[in-house]
Amino acid sequence: MYVQIGAAQLIATTEIIAVVHHEQYVPSAFVRLLVPQDAVKSYVVTDDFVYGSPYRTQALLKKMEQNRL
Numbered sequence: 001m002y003v004q005i006g007a008a009q010l011i012a013t014t015e016i017i018a019v020v021h022h023e024q025y026v027p028s029a030f031v032r033l034l035v036p037q038d039a040v041k042s043y044v045v046t047d048d049f050v051y052g053s054p055y056r057t058q059a060l061l062k063k064m065e066q067n068r069l
Contacts, residue, residue, distance in 0.1 A: 001013045001067040003016070003063045003067060004063065005044050005053045005055065005060060007034070007035075009034050011046065015046045016044055016046060017047065019043070019045070019060050019061060020044075020045060021057045022042055031051070031052055032049050032052070033051075033052040035052065037052070040054065041054055041055060042056060044060065
């Protein structure tokens with residue numbers, strides 16, 4: 001299953017390690033921003049990268065839960 005984490009970005013749910021609220025994460029060199037920095041509402045952590053997403057943490061978790069059904 002895949003979850004949409006940005007306007008044009010899909011990630012397999014098996015690759016997602018964590019979804020972190022934007023205020024609880026310090027960006028590093030491995031961050032791929034899908035939107036401007038001030039529009040990031042959450043970070044999606046995978047083995048390879050950390051993606052800055054415009055969707056809230058709760059919205060992403062809800063999308064992931066709906067895809068499991």
